Amino acid sequence: MLKAMFSRLGGLIVVLFIVSIVVFLLLYISGGDAALALLGNTATPEQVAAMRSSLGLDRPLMVQYGDWILGVFHGDLGQSFYRRESVVEVIFSRLEPTVSIAIVAQLVALCIAVPLGIASARRVNSTLDGIVTTYTMIGMATPGFVFALLLALVFAFQLQWFPLSGYSPLADGVGTWLRFIALPAISLGVVHSALLTRMTRSSMLDVLSQDFIRTARSKGASSLRIVYGHALKNAAIPIVTLVGVGFAVLVTGALVTETIFNVPGLGKLMVESIERRDIPVIQGVVLLATVTFIFINFVVDVLYLILDPRVRQSA
């Protein structure tokens, strides 16, 4: 099992290296100049040249990349061109809102998806199953930003129950924190719940038709025990996969949601940095996103091993 885990970890480093080169080259060919973005519309060529030099943008491309990758190996992701802070500090200052929204959205999705998926699977072809199936189809077909705008229109704009934009840190109070992240988290969570519900339903249907469930029923096990004690554990692998991948999807979905709700998180940081060509920050965020994605996949793989003895056996 350990060997399998280390083998996967080795592959991750190669992926990270390739991603960093691709992102760096993409930024280079996308045009634009951070020095011009800093100095504004009517800066003189001398000012721009001096700023380019002070930012290190006048060095050859390979030297810029080499310096950056060397820094990464030393735990230094460089300095933001705009914020005069290290990239690590910039990212940490924007991490809380994004992680908060992703976690709460995931909870919202799970709270909706697991009960609905199970109920739908237990009453297959019933009216409830029809309603749940329709819900999942609508949910998967609706872009996240549409739902976000609808929520904003009703609960922030019309009813004014929640603030339309902004973020309050958890340290300033749980209630205020929840008020600010409620709408973005619900909008992401509900949309994500559609796919999760569908997956839970189909996975449960598969398991509920297996022989060991029939055996359990014939032995007189209660319905609740069959569903929660036997079926759910066996149906969990695809659900866990989707929850893991979904976390990464929720983080990337934050690009749009954070813009709509003006939440100062990683998604918004990414958009702003791309607009300004703040290359060190873009590289840092992409690196973090890649590491997170890979780490989550790694955790999911480990959970497979724990949850399913067959996977453990083959590993």
Place this chain on the structure above:
Amino acid sequence: MKIPGKKRKLLSCIGALAAATLLLVGCAPGSNESGENGESATLTTAVVQIPPMLDTAMTTYTPTGWLMRNVVEGLVTSDINYNVKPMLADSWNVADDGLSITFTLRQDVTFHNGDTMDADDVVASMQRWTELSALGQSAIPGAVWEATDDNTVVVVLQERNSVLLQMLASGGANIAAIYPQEIVEEYGTDPIDDFVGTGPYTLEEYKPDEFVKLKRFADYSNRTEPADGLAGDRTPTYDEIEFLQVSDNQTRFGGALTGQYDITLASPEDYSKIQDAPELEPILNWVGSLYLNYNKKEGAMADVAVRQAVNTAIGSEEIMNAFEPSPDLYEMRPGIMLRSQEEQWNSDADADSYNVNDPELAKQMLTKTDYANEPVTIMAQQNDRSAKAAIVIQQQLEAAGFSIELKVVDATTLLKQREDPQEWDILVYGLNSKLEPSAMAFFSPDFAGWTNDPTITQLLKDYRGAATYDEARAMYPQIIEAYAEYRAMTKVADWTDVIAVKTGLESAPVHDSQIVFWSVPLLD
């Protein structure tokens, strides 16, 4: 009545959800605007962007200027009619040969760090501004600032500049701000990020792309004259001002409607909604003009006759109507200065060649040039009004016989590509107004467009070298005439930003591209 188990569970769930929602709603913070009962009064302003740099000498961003003019001050400033008025200098005297100006400084002006301003602070700050800022380099290259005593400073110029005081009075880009000497020396040619000024507000917190928080400076050394534009009394009405970056137009406007923001830089599309909303009032902020800038270095537009043909084809009203939802939001007038500056700068020297809108005449003019239907690239900025204008300009020029390629790019790419004469022929974009015409960037041979006309160069030299400011002003019609003959640019129209303010704040004064924040009235 007995409720069955399943229904009871369902009702319990609904009840729990409702309770949680009410709890969250109940956590709403109260309003912080009134300033009553000893509470601090905070003015919340939603803007499109918090600038990436606040050093007014280094960046030419106008938003940096109007934000920082609350924090830092210069030697002089301007009143509502753009007359130069004293600020940190009490008076000044221009030498007979115009090659030096002596400023007598105010005494007992306190910096935010508690130090008293003296001539050494002014010399250090102004020398840095002269050498580092785009405006300083253009206005007084090689000038030397000297202190003759604690309260007197002299600037010795290489060349006379009759409009130097107007340049020093700028409350937009490149404010000639005074900082303590030690801060200037500490940062040198690096961007300052320790903003100790003498203004009515101190900079409490700054996060680029997020927010700026200003706090009333308790020991502010106020002037005694009544408030007038940026001049005179600057007693702040609010204890704190928050500028929040809210990039999305809809979110920003939604925040204005729900009362989250007191002042909101709105999108022109929201103008009628602001007029209809009882809780909001619009303020129009005339910031500048929409122009066609020509690449005079190479390509089809290097020929002045082709530029004149383009100018003849342009119809301003059709262009502005394509994207401005109301005629209130633009004004078609010749010249390069705004109506609010008419008292200082007035000329109809280019009236005949403005808004000609005659494609047939343009077609005829084009036949007399060497233009051989080669593609003309129009470049404009994505997600900007200029991009919509560019589409109409493309149609108008095609009707006049031009072959047009439209290129719309993001702001940063535009800034980069406009420096390359092979990337574009016509650049459609907005330029902010300046306090005097020679500060308009398009007159500079280094600025994109590369104006290079001996007549304009000589006129601008004579204008800056005029014996007095009034003599310089008298040359404005000649400059405009030369500008129109050379066709350095084509102005489409003056345009305005739309500011949504809470009802009760509509009397907030606007001057030099932005609201004068220290004079915003308190809400009842």
